[in-house]
Amino acid sequence: MSFPSPDPDEQLKPIEFDFADRDLILDLWTIESDIESRFKLAPVKGKRIVVEMNAFDLDELLGSIAAIANHEKNAKRRRKLDDLFKRISDTLETQFPQ
Secondary structure: OOOOOOOHHHOOEEEEEEHHHHHHHHOOOOOOHHHHHHHHOOOEEOOEEEEEEOHHHHHHHHHHHHHHHOOOOOHHHHHHHHHHHHHHHHHHHHHOOO
């Protein structure tokens, strides 16, 4: 049995993603296997999925997205990655304010 951490950055919160975001994230070869599993097993809520994540998970995901986007040669895919990075960055700031 796990107990909530006293550190707010470690507490899991439900974060919603659309299916296009999920597919883009699952296509990242740098993604952590734990995060990948959460996206694959995420429950569906309407036209979105809900993934339990904490600040560290979101930060890790941002690093993976940035690593791929920085080397992406396809302009359209890079734009999608940049947009996803911005949305996750905004989520990190609103869900886990410093």
